[in-house]
Amino acid sequence: MPDDSKKPRRPPRRKEKLPDVPCTAKGCGIATLVAILAIGGGFYSHRRRKAFLASLAGPTGETVYDRGLVTRKSDAASVLVHQGRYNSNTTRRMLAPSLALGFASWEHPRTLEVVRRFGRKLTHFAPLRAYGVDAAGELSHLLPDGALRTLASAAAGSASGSRHAAAARPRLVPVVSLAGLDYARFFAGDEDSEAGEARGELLVALAREVRRRKLDGLVLDAHVYAAPLERTTLRAVLPQLHIFVQLLAHQLSQLDPPAELLLAVPPEHWAPRGSTKQFRGLFSKSQFDQLHWILGGFALATQNFSANLRVPGPSAPLEWVRAAANALAEPGSEDYAAAAAKLMVTVPLGGWDHPLPRTAAQLEGDGHGVAADQPVVLPPKPLSGAAYLDLLRAHRPRLEWVGDAAEHNFTYDDRGGAKHEVWHPTLKALAVER
Numbered sequence: 523m524p525d526d527s528k529k530p531r532r533p534p535r536r537k538e539k540l541p542d543v544p545c546t547a548k549g550c551g552i553a554t555l556v557a558i559l560a561i562g563g564g565f566y567s568h569r570r571r572k573a574f575l576a577s578l579a580g581p582t583g584e585t586v587y588d589r590g591l592v593t594r595k596s597d598a599a600s601v602l603v604h605q606g607r608y609n610s611n612t613t614r615r616m617l618a619p620s621l622a623l624g625f626a627s628w629e630h631p632r633t634l635e636v637v638r639r640f641g642r643k644l645t646h647f648a649p650l651r652a653y654g655v656d657a658a659g660e661l662s663h664l665l666p667d668g669a670l671r672t673l674a675s676a677a678a679g680s681a682s683g684s685r686h687a688a689a690a691r692p693r694l695v696p697v698v699s700l701a702g703l704d705y706a707r708f709f710a711g712d713e714d715s716e717a718g719e720a721r722g723e724l725l726v727a728l729a730r731e732v733r734r735r736k737l738d739g740l741v742l743d744a745h746v747y748a749a750p751l752e753r754t755t756l757r758a759v760l761p762q763l764h765i766f767v768q769l770l771a772h773q774l775s776q777l778d779p780p781a782e783l784l785l786a787v788p789p790e791h792w793a794p795r796g797s798t799k800q801f802r803g804l805f806s807k808s809q810f811d812q813l814h815w816i817l818g819g820f821a822l823a824t825q826n827f828s829a830n831l832r833v834p835g836p837s838a839p840l841e842w843v844r845a846a847a848n849a850l851a852e853p854g855s856e857d858y859a860a861a862a863a864k865l866m867v868t869v870p871l872g873g874w875d876h877p878l879p880r881t882a883a884q885l886e887g888d889g890h891g892v893a894a895d896q897p898v899v900l901p902p903k904p905l906s907g908a909a910y911l912d913l914l915r916a917h918r919p920r921l922e923w924v925g926d927a928a929e930h931n932f933t934y935d936d937r938g939g940a941k942h943e944v945w946h947p948t949l950k951a952l953a954v955e956r
Contacts, residue, residue, distance in 0.1 A: 581610035592949045594923040596930060598914040601921075601948070605911060608639070620863045621645050621819045623741075623784065625697070628669050634676050641677035644692040646784065646819070648741045649673050652696030653731070657704040659720040661727040670696060670735060693738035695784055695818075698728065700744040706755050709762035721766055729773045732781045739774060739782035739818060742767065745804045746788045746823065756804075764809055771816045782818030789824060789846035810850040811857075814864045822846060825870035829902050834876035834943040836927035840954060843867055873905040873946025875913075878933075880940060910946045921948070928954040 586592055591604055623646040626633045641647060654664050678691045710717040732740060744767075748759055767785060774781040787805040810820065824843045828835030851861040879897040905913075913919075919932035930948045935941055 580607065582607050583610055585609050586949050592953050594950055596921050596923075596948050596950060598918050598921065598932075602911065602914055621866050623648055623695075623819065623821055623866055624692070625650050626673070627651070628665055628673070634672070637673060637676040638679065641692055642690075644677075645690075646695050646738075647673070647677045647692040648784075649694075649696045651699065653698040653728075653740075655698070655700050655703050655724065657702055657707075659703060659708050659724045661698075661724060661731065663731070665696075670694070670737075693782075695739040695741050695782070696737065697741045697743055697786070699747075700742070701747050703744075703747070705748050705751060705759050705763075709759040709766070711758060711762070721762075721769075725766075725770055725773050728770060729777060732774060733777055737781060739784065740770075741784045741786055741821065742770065743786040746786075748804055749788075760804070764812075767813065768816065771813075775816075784819045784821060785813065785817055786821045786823060789822060789842075790849045807850055807852070810861070814861050817864065819864050819866055820850070822850070822865060822867050824867045826874070828876070828945070829874050829904075832899060832901060834878060834902070834945075836924065836929040836931070836945050837870045837874060837947070838868075838929070839926065840928040841926065869952060870947055872907070873910055873944060874902045875905045875909075876902040876943045876945070878941040878943055905944065905946055910944070913944060919944075923950070 582589075586604075586609070589604065589607075591600060622644045624641075624644040625648050626637060627650045637647070649665065649670065651664050652670065654662050656662065674694045677694065708717055708720055712718065728740060731737070744763060748756060748763065751759060767783070771783040774783050787810075790803045790806070814820065824846050825838050827838055827842055829837070847862075847865060847867055851858060851865050855861070877900040879899050913934065917932075917934040919934055921930045921932050923930055929945055929951045931943060931945045933941055933943050
């Protein structure tokens with residue numbers, strides 16, 4: 523047999539480089555021209571799109587009704603295209619001719635812009651978290667130095683330079699929150715002299731602050747923070763809180779010039795009539811009947827309905843809003859006109875992102891201590907206007923109108939595959955609720 527090891531090895535194949543095809547002047551010119559046109563066309567299209575969107579931002583002589591945007595058939599595209607436009611007549615009020623109170627957060631980056639632009643649509647303007655009270659009843663100013671003055675100037679100058687008739691300057695009424703107060707100790711009975719002295723000092727401090735900063739009044743946010751109290755303690759606290767409100771209103775009315783007190787109150791129920799999930803009545807009709815003659819107004823907290831119940835649903839269902847308002851200012855009553863003129867329902871401008879229930883097995887990490895096949899309801903997250911627009915851009919969802927609630931909603935899947943239900947006010951919802 524022949525010895526294969528002595529056979530000559532086959533030389534390795536040589537990889538020959540293909541010769542370069544010469545580029546003719548005509549061919550290269552056409553290729554270069556095509557590339558330039560493609561890049562230039564894309565750039566031009568991008569510039570035109572940006573110019574088109576920019577043309578839809580800013581003031582316009584048409585209202586949202588004129589532009590056909592107040593409709594049940596609202597869609598993501600129309601919201602995204604028109605969200606930067608507003609009516610040039612920023613003094614015209616489409617609201618009821620009585621009270622219109624606007625809350626604003628100093629921390630929000632666009633607060634001053636919104637106040638300057640739309641401030642004169644309001645009768646009252648209330649900076650949030652302006653004042654706080656600690657457990658012992660000591661008053662503290664929470665905003666940076668000059669913040670109230672800056673907000674007041676922005677509200678006063680909101681219609682300057684407008685060709686439309688200027689409305690009156692909105693009254694500046696900062697919010698005083700009693701969230702940090704020890705209610706059981708501060709609102710103890712009349713026999714507790716130390717508690718009575720603390721209440722008197724707080725009354726004097728609030729009146730002094732109004733006079734020193736030349737405020738038009740205050741918004742007192744107190745009743746909702748009494749909710750965690752035991753029932754027996756609550757019964758003792760509420761009458762003392764009622765007297766405190768009366769004394770503060772009287773104290774402010776004696777200033778020169780007189781100032782007014784507005785009261786933020788929770789609705790009697792967190793659910794429509796007939797529901798088994800009801801909120802304890804922290805502010806009753808009898809209290810309202812006594813106070814509406816001496817107070818400047820009442821801001822009824824008709825928002826965050828489903829978020830408080832921790833179930834996916836509307837923020838301010840129309841039936842519940844009407845029931846909450848009618849529970850205080852009863853239609854057909856003798857003093858209905860005077861009472862209703864002092865009552866303001868809260869119109870939510872922010873929304874909520876509700877994760878739909880999932881089983882513990884579907885959740886990553888902690889299953890919240892429940893069985894793998896049991897549904898887990900995660901708490902909803904508040905949704906700002908900017909975050910809402912981001913969701914519309916990312917998912918282009920279909921907006922569904924829910925007639926009973928008079929609000930729009932939509933659903934989407936996040937990156938983990940979890941379903942979410944979003945409720946955020948649209949122009950149609952705001953038009954119905956006003």
